[in-house]
Amino acid sequence: MKNIYLLGTTGSIGLQTIEIILKYPQKFNVVGLSFGATKKEIHEELINKLDPEVIHFREANNFQEKYPHKTIYYGEEGLLQFVSYPKEGLVVNALSGSAGLRPTIKAIESKKDIALANKETLVMAGEIIKRLLKKHQVKLFPIDSEHNAILSCLRGEEKRDIKTITLTASGGPFKDLAKEELENVTVREALNHPNWQMGEKISIDSATMANKALEIIEAHYLFDLDYKNIKAVIHPESIVHGMVSFSDGSTKALLSSPDMKMPILYALSYPKRYPTGIKELNFDNLALNFVKIDEKRFPLIKLAYYVGEKKGLYPAVFNAANEAAVKLFLKEKIKFLEIEEIVIKMVQDFKDNIIKPTITDIIEISKEVERKVLSKYGFYY
């Protein structure tokens, strides 16, 4: 029985994680649920259904009176206490954006393994996370379907035999539009992903390919590979999720229907494989296409390699600028193409890099970049 702490319970990954956990009551036990700003009724329903020992809410409420025997924490600091709760287990970090960083660190420090859907954690502070994982002998399993696929392809393989890894990208909803045609796309169009049902932030990131850009940086830290050995390619069918090419000329690929329950369960059960009940692939009539990413059309891909190689605070600047720009786009304060323009501008303007930053350095620069971007567009927080 594996104890599970779930962060981002009512998000897309959170709810799918619960679906899986409920399918395997003999394998997983929900110890903790952390809730964001969704409805009270949903919180109550999930608490009653899953009966966690410890609960965290982003905002204050009267649940402690309702559930006097449960440990309840509130707010940003409460989340850190939540992941430090003194019972061993696996923390599923399905938070969105840079809010995921500090809870990940605290979870590692309290010796809990991590199933990570929050790629921003590794993008912002990959070096620090790697050091902490080693220090506390904690394991981290990626939930991102691409990295999860690569984890699967690496089973039984030797590090020295890896030549390159390839992350596939659907290309998002605007793959077939020319740059000019992107000028006036709406939020609604950008949220309409062709293959995956996902949260808002990641859906927009998928349309700009910032998502693949972040994943390239994530892969660098997860698999300890040079950037030149990390590739990305457009694969419109989203059937092949990741590939590993070996020194002998062979390439191993992981395929599945595009359903996040597969990588979520694999991250939770690793190295075991449990049936997910997702739709089986049918090879009786299947076409899998791979197309080069046009770096002019998707400039954030090239920028990811640039900030990745620069190291230090650069990836955090990229991430914070993107996060803020996506917020502005979702609020209809900027146009779609302004997202990448803002990210490029913030990276170009950044001067004071620190090669070995602390977590405080990273959080400070992230807040500074976010403030710059948001305030410029008259959006204060």
Added chain:
Amino acid sequence: MKNIYLLGTTGSIGLQTIEIILKYPQKFNVVGLSFGATKKEIHEELINKLDPEVIHFREANNFQEKYPHKTIYYGEEGLLQFVSYPKEGLVVNALSGSAGLRPTIKAIESKKDIALANKETLVMAGEIIKRLLKKHQVKLFPIDSEHNAILSCLRGEEKRDIKTITLTASGGPFKDLAKEELENVTVREALNHPNWQMGEKISIDSATMANKALEIIEAHYLFDLDYKNIKAVIHPESIVHGMVSFSDGSTKALLSSPDMKMPILYALSYPKRYPTGIKELNFDNLALNFVKIDEKRFPLIKLAYYVGEKKGLYPAVFNAANEAAVKLFLKEKIKFLEIEEIVIKMVQDFKDNIIKPTITDIIEISKEVERKVLSKYGFYY
């Protein structure tokens, strides 16, 4: 340093094996070379280049005088002494057809691991081979690209998680022709495989899909799977060689350029991977297609499942009928479509199955079927 005994030295697989061995002189040492009916000059050149301790020739010659310090064997029985040569090593069995069976058995009995290109060995006597491998604690590595790919996909995986395996088939040179159009295809057309450079027998087998049929039976024994869990699918590009589908809904695939040096080297170096120097795959513009096999168009596929399930002598009957029919076709004694007609007829007519046959039973029925087929067409041997 691994000692290598090579059977079928001057065939397609044999020569590619030598190419690889010469690339890794610090890894492999040729102890033995066995030669078929090719030219004396080629034999001499390879003996001088590779300097084996022991040599076998199918036919008598004067090489013992030329090489007084080498151990030389001749003929069918000599081949069994050759593989029993008292020096440990790996036997690469690249013989064509049923001639490969007895040397494989003798090699196992003399505790030499096997790299097997001769699928007929497993088709004819899979149960016996499996028993002998276990008894003598000998390992067998498939060279067939499909099975080799599956071996690669199974690294680090658990048997219980395997749901199905899928062998890919190029469809051969006549994939796009209707059955009627096959009536008058020539030997030359049948030998012209679109993707692979191979020997004559396997090229014809590829055109009739007898090759895939034999591989289905081979896979049953190699991977210890029920026939219902072994699938085959047409994949015209010959880039994906084999796939394993797991209980969690994921499928692992092995891809490479169609070059036999990859699987040969992997069978020789397993579990290590050495660089092969084969052309890397380029995912910048690649399409991979999968199409259901039409069992009416390729009836030997269905027949393979039938003889496989029947067990005992049935697979040997299928194999012997096919081998004889291919001989007749290559000699232009029968038309292309008669190959499958003969195989179907011989299987239909077979009555006296033995569920647990001995090697003698298997060899006798194979000879009997071959005699029946060849004599009917006035071709005696």
